[in-house]
Amino acid sequence: MNAAPGTIGSQQSPAPAAGGASWLRARLATERRRMLWVWLVLAAWPFVAPNDYVLSLGVLFFVNLILVASLNLVLGYAGQISMCHGALYGLGAYVSGVLSVKWGVTPALGAVAAVVATAAAATLIALPTLRLRGHYLAMGTLGFNAILSVLFVELVPLTGGPNGLSGIAPVRLFGLELDTPGRYYPLAWTAGFVVMFLILNLVSSRTGRALNAVAGSEIAAGALGVDAYRLKVAVFACSAGMAGLAGALYAHFNMFASPETFTFSTSVLLVVMVAIGGWGTFWGPFLGALLFTALPELLRKVHDAELLIFGLSMVLVLLYFQGGLVGLLGRLSRSVRR
Amino acid sequence: MNLLDIEGVDVAFGGLQAISSLSFGLRPGQIKGVIGPNGAGKTTLFNVIVGVQRPDRGDVRFEGRSIVGLPPHARAALGMARTFQNLQIFRELTLLENVMIGRHPRMRSGFAATLLGTRAVRREEEAVERMALERLALVGLADRAHVSAAGLSFGEAKLLEVARALVAEPKVLLLDEPAAGVPHGEQGALSAIIRRVNAAGITVLLVEHNMKMVMNLCDEILVLQYGRRLAEGTPEAVSRDREVIAAYLGETMADA
Numbered sequence: 001m002n003a004a005p006g007t008i009g010s011q012q013s014p015a016p017a018a019g020g021a022s023w024l025r026a027r028l029a030t031e032r033r034r035m036l037w038v039w040l041v042l043a044a045w046p047f048v049a050p051n052d053y054v055l056s057l058g059v060l061f062f063v064n065l066i067l068v069a070s071l072n073l074v075l076g077y078a079g080q081i082s083m084c085h086g087a088l089y090g091l092g093a094y095v096s097g098v099l100s101v102k103w104g105v106t107p108a109l110g111a112v113a114a115v116v117a118t119a120a121a122a123t124l125i126a127l128p129t130l131r132l133r134g135h136y137l138a139m140g141t142l143g144f145n146a147i148l149s150v151l152f153v154e155l156v157p158l159t160g161g162p163n164g165l166s167g168i169a170p171v172r173l174f175g176l177e178l179d180t181p182g183r184y185y186p187l188a189w190t191a192g193f194v195v196m197f198l199i200l201n202l203v204s205s206r207t208g209r210a211l212n213a214v215a216g217s218e219i220a221a222g223a224l225g226v227d228a229y230r231l232k233v234a235v236f237a238c239s240a241g242m243a244g245l246a247g248a249l250y251a252h253f254n255m256f257a258s259p260e261t262f263t264f265s266t267s268v269l270l271v272v273m274v275a276i277g278g279w280g281t282f283w284g285p286f287l288g289a290l291l292f293t294a295l296p297e298l299l300r301k302v303h304d305a306e307l308l309i310f311g312l313s314m315v316l317v318l319l320y321f322q323g324g325l326v327g328l329l330g331r332l333s334r335s336v337r338r
Numbered sequence: 339m340n341l342l343d344i345e346g347v348d349v350a351f352g353g354l355q356a357i358s359s360l361s362f363g364l365r366p367g368q369i370k371g372v373i374g375p376n377g378a379g380k381t382t383l384f385n386v387i388v389g390v391q392r393p394d395r396g397d398v399r400f401e402g403r404s405i406v407g408l409p410p411h412a413r414a415a416l417g418m419a420r421t422f423q424n425l426q427i428f429r430e431l432t433l434l435e436n437v438m439i440g441r442h443p444r445m446r447s448g449f450a451a452t453l454l455g456t457r458a459v460r461r462e463e464e465a466v467e468r469m470a471l472e473r474l475a476l477v478g479l480a481d482r483a484h485v486s487a488a489g490l491s492f493g494e495a496k497l498l499e500v501a502r503a504l505v506a507e508p509k510v511l512l513l514d515e516p517a518a519g520v521p522h523g524e525q526g527a528l529s530a531i532i533r534r535v536n537a538a539g540i541t542v543l544l545v546e547h548n549m550k551m552v553m554n555l556c557d558e559i560l561v562l563q564y565g566r567r568l569a570e571g572t573p574e575a576v577s578r579d580r581e582v583i584a585a586y587l588g589e590t591m592a593d594a
Contacts, residue, residue, distance in 0.1 A: 022464045023434065023484060201455030205463060206447045209439045212428055220426035223388060225414030225443025225506065234449045280430075 028204045031282065035200065038286075039193050046185050056181035056253075061293040062192035063250045068273045068292065069199055069285035070242035075271065076280030077203060078235050079215030080130070084141035085270045087148035088118045088240045090262025092247020097168045097257045098158050107171045111248035118244030119237045126233040133218065137236070145264050152259035164258035171252050184253050191249055195242055200282060202238075211235060215280070265307070272314045278324025287325040339402055341366045341510055341541050342387070347396035349382050349565075356382040357565040359396070364510065369532070369542040371552035374562030375585075380545045381423070383562070384514050387543070388420050389413045401509075415443040419508035421499040423515040429488040433479055433498055436487050437470035440502035466505075473501040477531055493524040500531060510541045517548040529555055553577065561585075 042058075049055035071085045095117045096110030105113070121144075129140035152159050159165050170179040171187060178184045202208055213221035214228045221228050251257050269292065277288025299306050321328045340363035349357040357379045364370055374380050385391035386398060389410040398406045400416055408416075419440070428436050445466065447459040474480040477497040490498060496516055503511055513532070517525050529551055536542050546552050552559060552573070559576045561568040569579045576582055 022467050024463060024467055025460065198453050198455075201459075202449075202453045205452035205455070205459055206442060206445045206466075207449055207452040209431070209435055210442055212431060212435075213439050213442075216428045216430075217426050219390070219410075220422065220428075222410035223414060223420050223422075223426070224439050224502070225411050226439075227409075227411045231449075238449070238453070 046182055052181050057293055059181055059184050059188040059253055062188035063246050064292045065192050065289040066195045066242055066246040068288045070239040071270050072274045072285045073239045074236055075274050077211040080232055081138040082141045083138055083267050084145040085243050086262050086266030087145040088243040089247045090152055091118050092244030093251040093257045094159055096248035097165050097251040100169045101167050107252045114244040114248040115241040119241035122240030123237045126236045130232045145267055149263055164256055166256045168251050168255045272310050275314055276317050276324055278326030281326045284324050284326045343399040345397040347393045349393050355565055362560050364543055366541055369536050369556045371556035371559040372545045373552050378562040379565035384545050417509035419503035419506045420512040421503055423518055425495045427487050427495050427498055432484050433487055434470050434483040436498055437473055437502045437505050438466050440505040441466045444506055470505050473505045477501045493520040496520055513544045515546055517551050
């Protein structure tokens, strides 16, 4: 698309639609259409999955998608390092789970509480740490993750401790208990779609551009009128809320929550998945979540090597294809077309 | 009333007095130049005006109101826009998106609204897209609106920064050495654009090393030396000033 050097005032813009139509709106519409097609294909999963276990991996894919995509907002778009998304995921799961087990709160209300609690907790970490420039958010979130991991295990009367929290109620919708993977899948499918739809809106708007500016240069962003501090706090809280939703979605599907699911290594793996998928790209988390869901199954035989393999692939991505899988696919498709 | 007032500003870095009790004003509608040899305090002064550097003493007023405690983003919201000496463009975004960022302080769509993608957000986005295309046309880059900014030459990137500053419809445009690094052949186009911007009613403060550009463009010039005001006046008056000739112009004029 390299045009010849422009003369002043020349207007031969290569916009897809003529007559003052919005190029950015056209791009958003293309992306939304692509989403619709992908979700239509994903709707077929319950019909092709050979058994309930494989079908349940489909549910987990959407949970992971929400997690990786929410982290990508902070890490990829805003350029801030969060090391506690595993714990925020757990906080969401335990808030909704404990409310359900101890007080019989419905999953829908529990999910709302999970979103609010995680967003509030994230705001509390973000307010002091993001005021300082540098890696203070990374440090703060690291500490927060450690604290929550201990609380999940030690608050035995609430969380059930190391044995986990059992007896979490399933979601009930239109008088139907969503207690099998087949029944739960449409709910997870919808939640995944809604979250990705919201993220697409956000990143293709004023907020998305401001996030890009903050990631690129906070000095430039400030000069252009972006209040970087406020924006970073807002996007971190929003991202945490989404992770909390993923937690609630997981807890009411699994009907059980164990502290092992939400350890520090989960937080690290999520960062790795964002990188492997492709930071700051809309479809990167999709590929990252696919990998995050499928690889543990494929690597079941070499379970102990899982972290090693993830770590190695992270190093490879950082060294050789910083655009992640999305960037790699883009390059491949361009060279095929040529 | 002046648009911008600098009053008795002092800035010291350790033992080095970068700016000493400097005062000057910027009248609405003018193009004012700030010149001086390297180390005269031009960049420090620029940083004080945009809010990156807090003065040790003195006041900065914008439309009569003290802004000395305001962070850069709040000053941008008041109607100050700037360009950078060493470029600050977003290479992974298109030219159009780069320019649209400049409109940020004048846009209303909040975080939640953009998340939901409301009708008001879409309408605002489209209006800003049109404005950004106009500004790109003004600097001659409209035909590359949808190309990534990574491929721009240095001079083109400077023009992109000007377009990005203009889309905010600022009251004052602050240019930090716009000619630095721009090939000689492209400097004329840059001057023409600055003149056109000023004719459209935008006050311009030009901090610049390039003497010829300042002499041609500005209706008033402030000459700095060792952080102090050496002279201030019309280009003719300044270029006749004995002290200025001795300190700065002599050599440069002789070279030119």
